[in-house]
Amino acid sequence: MAFSGTGKIWMNGSLVNWADAKIHVGSHVVHYGSGVFEGARCYSTPRGSACFRLDAHMRRLIDSCKIYRMEPQVSLAVLTDAVLETIRANAFKACYIRPIIYRGYNELGVNPFPCPVDAAILTWEWGAYLGQDALENGVDVRISSWARPAANTFPTLAKTSANYANSQLIKMEAVTEGYSEGIALDTAGYLSEGSGQNLFVVRDNVIYTPPLTASILPGITRDSVLALAGDLGFRVREEMLPREMLYICDEAFFVGTAVEITPIRSVDKIPVGNGRRGPITEALQTAFFDVINGEAPDQHGWLSYVYPGEPLQTAAAAGAARSKGR
Ligand SMILES: Cc1ncc(COP(=O)(O)O)c(C=O)c1O
Numbered sequence: 339m340a341f342s343g344t345g346k347i348w349m350n351g352s353l354v355n356w357a358d359a360k361i362h363v364g365s366h367v368v369h370y371g372s373g374v375f376e377g378a379r380c381y382s383t384p385r386g387s388a389c390f391r392l393d394a395h396m397r398r399l400i401d402s403c404k405i406y407r408m409e410p411q412v413s414l415a416v417l418t419d420a421v422l423e424t425i426r427a428n429a430f431k432a433c434y435i436r437p438i439i440y441r442g443y444n445e446l447g448v449n450p451f452p453c454p455v456d457a458a459i460l461t462w463e464w465g466a467y468l469g470q471d472a473l474e475n476g477v478d479v480r481i482s483s484w485a486r487p488a489a490n491t492f493p494t495l496a497k498t499s500a501n502y503a504n505s506q507l508i509k510m511e512a513v514t515e516g517y518s519e520g521i522a523l524d525t526a527g528y529l530s531e532g533s534g535q536n537l538f539v540v541r542d543n544v545i546y547t548p549p550l551t552a553s554i555l556p557g558i559t560r561d562s563v564l565a566l567a568g569d570l571g572f573r574v575r576e577e578m579l580p581r582e583m584l585y586i587c588d589e590a591f592f593v594g595t596a597v598e599i600t601p602i603r604s605v606d607k608i609p610v611g612n613g614r615r616g617p618i619t620e621a622l623q624t625a626f627f628d629v630i631n632g633e634a635p636d637q638h639g640w641l642s643y644v645y646p647g648e649p650l651q652t653a654a655a656a657g658a659a660r661s662k663g664r
Contacts, residue, residue: 341462346427348420348459350411353427359458366441366453371500373440374402377595378421378558380461381641382431383632386648388641389435390595390630392421394558396437402496403439408455410439417457424459425644434464434596440499467534467596468518473623476603476615477592479532481581482508482520486530486553494553501555505533519592521584521605524553529579535594536560539579539587540618546583549576559593559626565638566625572618584608589616598630599623 347359367373378395380387396418403410410417421435442456468477484507487494492501504522512520512533521537524530529548531537536557538547545567550556567574584590588611590602599622601615610616628634629641632652643649 339464345461346424347461348424348427348457350456350458351420353424359460361440361456362443364446365443365456366446366450367499369446370441370448370450371498371503372406372450372453373438373499374399374406374408374497375436375438375499376497378435378437379595379630380425380430380433380435380644381630381632383630383641383649384652385632385643385650387425387431387644388630388632388649389421389425389644391558391562391640392418392435392642394561395435395595396421398497398556398558399437399439402498403455405493405496406498407451408439408441410455410457412457417459420459421461422642422644424461428461430461430463432463433461436460436462438499464596466598467594468600472518472600473598474601474615476601476610476613477518478516478604478607479519479521479602480512480515480517480606481584482511482522482533484508484511484520484522485525486522488525489551489553494555495550497555502534508533522553523581524548527581528552529581529583530554531557532592532594532597535592535597535600538563538591538593539583540589540616541583541587543573543618545572545574545618546579546587547574547576548579552578557594559595559598562626562638562640563593563599563622566622566629569637570621570625584610587611589619591619591622599626 346353376395376399380389437459439457441450441453444453508520530552531554584605590610592600
């Protein structure tokens with residue numbers, strides 16, 4: 339979906355008009371992918387606009403900086419406040435949030451140290467990443483011919499712009515061949531993740547997901563789904579998974595800020611289970627969407643409200659608070 343091209347963007351401490359949020363073509367990040375970024379969402383709930391796990395996203399942003407020896411000019415607290423300020427400046431009820439910290443303009447040697455560490459925060463309205471229909475009916479995917487980076491090459495615990503060169507290869511191959519997404523293996527041949535989402539599979543009522551050592555980004559949605567699966571009493575195992583697990587599992591689904599929880603209905607043209615969204619996927623979707631839509635108590639403290647006066651006390655929230663206090 340193309341940008342509307344209006345509104346405000348936060349750049350190095352100031353809110354600027356969308357059209358003025360420019361950097362020089364000589365900036366280090368343009369040539370060498372020397373940026374780290376986040377993707378979070380703000381949801382419109384009955385109690386007001388709330389960011390989902392903003393603290394966890396901002397922590398991962400700072401972790402990514404640390405891995406790449408970047409020292410942001412402002413603190414984590416200032417950056418977090420700036421996210422809220424940017425949403426308010428655009429008067430969004432719901433939006434996607436993209437903070438980025440990058441090596442700016444000074445010189446173009448590979449050594450990034452002489453370049454300033456700049457920061458920007460974009461927000462825009464962005465609906466279901468793979469389409470609304472995908473959330474219910476699932477997507478068709480292929481195993482990518484591209485692997486995720488090997489250990490000790492590109493660190494996958496960092497959400498760096500450079501890693502998305504690999505993601506683009508996975509995504510382009512998939513869409514060129516008529517699939518919605520690709521799933522990459524790690525260099526040892528075990529299941530890793532999609533181009534921009536983590537992966538879960540279900541077999542015999544046990545939920546499996548690849549561990550951090552399978553070259554995955556440590557997804558915030560993945561972590562949330564693990565917590566919700568625990569709340570719902572499911573058995574969950576984080577372990578290395580062979581490719582063929584995807585061909586024989588009962589259910590499979592992607593998770594991520596963009597895709598939220600999206601069922602996978604076929605892999606390499608082999609139907610997953612009966613080719614429809616499975617019951618465990620649906621139960622996790624319901625639990626997840628109930629929290630982000632404010633229809634269930636936020637018992638993990640995942641929502642941070644954006645506007646003064648929010649959260650609003652609604653009858654449902656007051657009831658939930660009363661029963662929690664019992
Ligand atoms: C490669 C990759 N894996 C996983 C994810 C999911 O992470 P999160 O749930 O934090 O959005 C993303 C999304 O940013 C991603 O780009």
